Structure formats: structure tokens, C-alpha cells
Amino acid sequence: MEELFEPLTAGKLELRNRLVMAPMTRSRAADAGQVTGLTAEYYAQRAAAGLIITEGVQPSERxxxxxxxxxxxxxxxxxxxxxxxxxxxxxxxxxxxxxMHTGRIGHPYLYADGGLPVAPSAIASGERLFTPEGMLEHPVPREMTPEDIETVVAEFADAARNAIAAGFDGVELHGANGYLIHQFLADGSNTRTDAYGGPVRNRIRFAVEVARAVGDAIGADRVGFRMSPGNTLNGITESDTAELYPALAAGLAPLGLAYVHVMETGDRAMTRRIRAAWPGTLILNPHPTPESFPARPEYGADALREGVADAVAFAQLWLANPDLPDRIKAGGPYNEADPATFYGGDHRGYTDYPLLGE
Structure with a gap:
């Protein structure tokens, strides 16, 4: 699987290999949204990745x-x-x-003013929020006004500037998994009748505007964009996936972004259509068939050989194996991730996975 270890240029970045650490929510920040020394240890342990993409980071309280x-x-x-x-x-x-702006996946519990989350349309997700006091149903969100849209686009750009001030090499925009950008893309969560709703060309508008604003703020070659075609997480439904994502890729193409990051949901044919519409670097979280979860190194090597990806992202493999490149070179073995420690808690299941040979 030597393909995984070739260097790669993406935007202004020179990556040492083509193994990307995918973003994973770990819920270990302080109450005021500050990461800790434990977070620094966690990511530093995994710095052998060609690129680390952090857990989703909110650009505003809402x-x-x-x-x-x-x-x-x-x-x-x-x-x-x-x-x-x-x-x-x-x-x-x-x-x-x-x-990551979560849109309707937010809850008044999380906001100082107790107000509603915002979304493209007033349609509840049907999901729930975990709290120490118990599970809370997501409310019907407030439909965003044009002024709200302008404000949120600016919040993305401000957060990107803050990321550069914090020492990050760039940012990835979360347009996947049922969060705000994805909510605009999907016709099941976006029933607007203005310039941001209706046909595909309108539903991709918010995504493109956010990407353009962030590129203008920090340089497009330091910006990536994640998408997940056909993903039904967080109550998302799409009736026109086959048309939507090639159009999104084509809409992003003129912006000169560092990469797009595709989370496959078992549809390699869709990945090929996005690849055809996207002229730049493509990072793939490889799930070529519905049965190929979680992703494995050989799926990534196959995708590179096939030419559908330039780099491959893994999640649970990185979570449980901070020395993943060494383990791939050795042919394993791989630590198994412990789902009981995915969210919240201390160092257990976070920074205590053993290295090869320990």
C-alpha cells in the first residue's frame, strides 16, 4: 500500500503522505468552548498524518x-x-x-439567550440533544432571513480568520452530515422559495457563498470543503442526490479551494461523478459499498490506484491508532476503537491507545 505514503501538494500545503485524519467530534472541551491540554496531546499523538482535520468547531454560539x-x-x-x-x-x-455550524441540530439549552436554532426552513430534525439531565427533542428551528444568511456567512469568515490567528494551516467547511450547509443543500430540509431554495442551482448557493467568503478571508488555497452525498444523518433527505453533488462540485470549482473532502456512503459511482466535476485535490473517506464500514486502509489504497482520490481520510482507525502509518506499513495489528469513550470523559479512549509494540 505504498500509494498511501507518497507526498501530496494540496493548495499551498505539502503533505508528507496521503493519510488524512478525518474530523471526529469528541466532546471534551470546557464549558466555554475552550480546548484543553489533553486535546493538544491527542492531536500531537496523531501528527504523522499527512493532514489532521479537527473535530467540528462552532463559528458562533448559535x-x-x-x-x-x-x-x-x-x-x-x-x-x-x-x-x-x-x-x-x-x-x-x-x-x-x-x-461546523449545526443549524437545526442546535438547541436552546446551548444558548445563553435560550433562543431557537436557525435553519434554512422551519423543519425540525427529528433528532435529540444529549445533556447530563437527559435527552431533549430538537425544536422546530427559526427560518433564516436574508439578513441571517448574511450574518452566518460572515461568522464563517470570522471563524476562519480566528483559525489562522490560532495557528491552523487552514480550515475545512463542514457541508456534510446534516449540519447547516447540508441543510441548505438537501430539499428535505430546505423548502425555501427565494434564491436559496427550490432548484439545485439555488440550494448550492449558500455553500458557495460561504466558501467564497472564507476563501476571501484567508486565501482559498487554505480552504477545504466536506460533503457527504446521500447521507441521511440528522434527519436529512435528498430527492436529487445524483444531480446535486456534481453541481455543487462544479459550483465550488472556480473558487480555487485546496480540496474537497467526500464522505462516501457506499456509492462509488457518485464519487466518480464528483471527481469528474472537480478539477482539484479530492480527499475521500472511502466506503465503496454499503457494507464497507468502517473504512480500512486497503479501501484507501484501492481508491488512489483507481484515481478517484488524491488522499484518503480515516476516522476510527486514527482514533484508536495514533501511530496509524506505522501500523499500515507493518500490516497491523490495529487497536479497536471503544465506542463507550467516543464522546466526553477524560484521557481514557482519547490519549491512552497503545502504540505498536507497547
Missing amino acids: GQGYIWTPGLHSDDQVAAWRRVTGAVHDEGGVIFAQI
């Missing part, structure tokens, strides 16, 4: 969707992230912050 997730909208949050980026850079790593 962008938060889960407890104990980090932000990039206050001076204290920016200062806390500098410890993380410094630790990764000291190990020779490259790290992007994933900016």
Missing part, C-alpha cells in the same frame, strides 16, 4: 449543536487552540480546523 464542543469565536477559544496547533507543528504535522 452554531453549537452539542455539549462540550469547541469554538473559534472568542479570544479565549483562539488562545486555547494555539496550544494544540503548536503541539502538532512541533511534531511536524499539518492541521486544519473544521468549521
Whole structure:
């Protein structure tokens, strides 16, 4: 699987290999959205990745969707992230912050004013928020006005500037998994009748505007965009996936982004259509068939050989194997991830996975 270890240029980045650490929510931030020294240790342990993409980071208070997730909208949050980026850079790593506005996946429980979350349309997700006091149903969100849209686009750009101030090498925009950008893309969550709803060309508008604003703020060659065609997480439904994602890729193409990051949902044919519409670097979270979960190294090597990807992203493999490149070269074995420690908690299931030979 030597393909995985070839260097790669993406935007201005020179990546040491084609193994990307996918973003994974871990819910270990302080109550004010500040990461800790434990977070710095966690990412530094995994700095052998060609690129680390952090857990989703909210660009504003209203962008938060889960407890104990980090932000990039206050001076204290920016200062806390500098410890993380410094630790990764000291190990020779490259790290992007994933900016994630959760839209209707938010809840009044998370906001100081107790207000509603915002979304393209007033349609509830049907999901629930975990809190220490119990599960809370997501409310019907408030439909965003044109002024709200302008504000949120600016929040993405401000968070990207904060990411650079915090020492990140760039940012990834989370347009997948049922969060705000995805909510605009999907016709099941976007029933607007203005310029942001209706036909595909309108539903991709918000995504393209956010990407353009962030590129203008920090340089497009330091910006990635994640998408997940056909993904039904967080109550998402799409009736026109086959048309939607090639159009999105084509709409992003003129912006000169560093990469697009495709989370496959068992449809390699869709990945090929996106690849045809996207002229730049493509990072793939490889799930070529519905049965191929979780992703394995051989899926990534196959995707590189097939030419549908330039780099491959893994999630649980990185979570449980901080020395993943060494383990792939050795042919394993691989630590198994412990789902009981995925979200919240201390160092257990976070920074205590053993290295090869330990």
C-alpha cells in the first residue's frame, strides 16, 4: 500500500503522505468552548498524518449543536487552540480546523439567550440533544432571513480568520452530515422559495457563498470543503442526490479551494461523478459499498490506484491508532476503537491507545 505514503501538494500545503485524519467530534472541551491540554496531546499523538482535520468547531454560539464542543469565536477559544496547533507543528504535522455550524441540530439549552436554532426552513430534525439531565427533542428551528444568511456567512469568515490567528494551516467547511450547509443543500430540509431554495442551482448557493467568503478571508488555497452525498444523518433527505453533488462540485470549482473532502456512503459511482466535476485535490473517506464500514486502509489504497482520490481520510482507525502509518506499513495489528469513550470523559479512549509494540 505504498500509494498511501507518497507526498501530496494540496493548495499551498505539502503533505508528507496521503493519510488524512478525518474530523471526529469528541466532546471534551470546557464549558466555554475552550480546548484543553489533553486535546493538544491527542492531536500531537496523531501528527504523522499527512493532514489532521479537527473535530467540528462552532463559528458562533448559535452554531453549537452539542455539549462540550469547541469554538473559534472568542479570544479565549483562539488562545486555547494555539496550544494544540503548536503541539502538532512541533511534531511536524499539518492541521486544519473544521468549521461546523449545526443549524437545526442546535438547541436552546446551548444558548445563553435560550433562543431557537436557525435553519434554512422551519423543519425540525427529528433528532435529540444529549445533556447530563437527559435527552431533549430538537425544536422546530427559526427560518433564516436574508439578513441571517448574511450574518452566518460572515461568522464563517470570522471563524476562519480566528483559525489562522490560532495557528491552523487552514480550515475545512463542514457541508456534510446534516449540519447547516447540508441543510441548505438537501430539499428535505430546505423548502425555501427565494434564491436559496427550490432548484439545485439555488440550494448550492449558500455553500458557495460561504466558501467564497472564507476563501476571501484567508486565501482559498487554505480552504477545504466536506460533503457527504446521500447521507441521511440528522434527519436529512435528498430527492436529487445524483444531480446535486456534481453541481455543487462544479459550483465550488472556480473558487480555487485546496480540496474537497467526500464522505462516501457506499456509492462509488457518485464519487466518480464528483471527481469528474472537480478539477482539484479530492480527499475521500472511502466506503465503496454499503457494507464497507468502517473504512480500512486497503479501501484507501484501492481508491488512489483507481484515481478517484488524491488522499484518503480515516476516522476510527486514527482514533484508536495514533501511530496509524506505522501500523499500515507493518500490516497491523490495529487497536479497536471503544465506542463507550467516543464522546466526553477524560484521557481514557482519547490519549491512552497503545502504540505498536507497547
